[in-house]
Amino acid sequence: MASSAEWAKQGPETDDVAPPAAPNLPQVEGQSRREILSAYFTILCAGFALISDGYQNNLMTMTNVVFQRLYPHDYTSSVSTRVSNALLVGAIIGQIVVGFICDRIGRKTAIVTTTALIVIGATVGTAAHGAHGSVQGLFWCMTFARGITGIGVGGEYPASSASASEAANEKMQKHRGPIFIMVTNFVLSFGGPLGVSVFLIVLSAAGENHLPTVWRVCFGFGIFLPLTVFFFRLRMITSKLYREGAIKHKVPYVLVIRYYWKRLIGTCGAWFLYDFVTFPNGIFSGQIISSVVKNGDLKRIAEWQLLLGAIALPGVLVGAYLCDKIGRKNTMMLGFSGYLVFGLTIGLAYYHLINIVPLFIVMYGLMTSFGNLGPGDMLGLLSSESYATAVRGTCYGISAAIGKTGAAVGTQAFLPIQQHLGKRFTFIIAACCGVAGILVTWIFVPDLTGEDLANEDAAFNAYLASQGWQGELGEKDDTSSVAELHLEKGSA
Secondary structure, three states, X not given: OOOHHHHHOOOHHHOOOOOOOOOOOOEEOOEEHHHHHXXXXXXXXXXXXXXXXXXXXXXXXXXXXXXXXXXXXXXXXXXXXXHHHHHHHHHHHHHHHHXXXXXXXXXXXXXXXXHHHHHHHHXXXXXXXXXXXXXXXXXXXXXXXXXXXHHHHHHHHHHHHHHHHHHHHHHOHHHHHHHHHHHOHHHHHHHHHHHHHHHXXXXXXXXXXXXXXXXXXXXXXXXXHHHHHHHHHHHOOOOHHHHHHOOOXXXXXXHHHXXXXXXXXXXXXXXHHXXXXXXXXXXXXXXXXXXXOOOOOHHHHHHHHHHHHHHHHHHHHXXXXXXXXXXXXXXXXXXXXXXXXXXXXXXXXXXXXXXXHHXXXXXXXXXXXXXXHHHHHHHHHHHHHOOOHHHHHHHHHHHHHHHHHHHHHHHHHHHHHHHHOOOOHHHHHHHHHHHHHHHHHHHHOOOOXXXXXXXXXXXXXXXXXXXXXXXXXXXXXXXXXXXXXXXXXHHO
């Protein structure tokens, strides 16, 4: 009987022939029942985990308003920016480091690590205090906690997204795009309304006279979300694509850059522009609304914030529908055009719109909705499809990290822009980013059609072989040399 290594080396031409059944494991179409269930649970757990990320990304939206009420003299714009940016800086670190771990060590290790970091960071944030009751000490502790949380949140992007994309490719390839969007960007976007809903419930229960309790309970809720998937992630099995296509030693990074440089410019550049607009507008949207709603109490501001988040959600669903109909590239350009149209409209008519709060919220929500429809949906999907399995986590992590760099720059610049140029210029700059996003997408982003991810692996492996690289692919018993695979393809 052939060994598992020999079966792994026979190439995709023999994928319809099942390898020998493992003892004591029921087989279904050549796979154990655990392998089949693991693929579906990987997809579902990615969704539940990224709800946690969306919640953490939007947690400071109302917390910023609360801190301004509690500490009007201590919670200055620089302190607010520092606390808000801590998550983004941590996310940049997490996306690069965990993206590397995801490819070199394994998907499961990366996913379990990120879940643990989010739990630790959320716990420290919930219990944050300053020495001897120092308010500034509280905010430094909060900064540290948000940084730890950010590393976990950032790491979830490459780890969960790469795993979900590969699992969806195995089980439902024809619908991989919409499914991927629903378990990634939809739940990330849902984190905004969820965060505001939790805030409203806690505020109604505790009252405005107990604001310290309100923000701590909201932070504590963020501990519970990642724990819901921790057990299932400990039990997951790595995808077949990774088991056969991983490069764990002597990764040819120079060849990777030569092969993927144009796609990297596209995904990195577009992600930078998208996050430069969307993150500060999300984090500071509560403050924007509070400045528009005159004499509004916290509950009223939160209700408008909830409406804003609800209007933004349908864009995700439209993008999921369009990605297969008109293509990933066209959908992304359509989304960036929404920044141009609505950003410019709000910016030019700002002083008229703020006197009509419902209209302002609707226009603001539509701008966000188009962002979700286009780059919000497509960037994660394209970053998971544009690169071979061996470097998917790394390239995805780099792209997302450049995006979070844009978010950090945008967050750092947001309040100074408002103070020195005027509040309407944050929307005019968003329109400019929309134009830049259309150009970057048109020039550098590939027009992918959702083909089998194994095809990208085969093309990349052929390129490595043509360049004389002689490393090994796969995990343990599934390893084979890229030269052997290339020769087998040529002789087939």
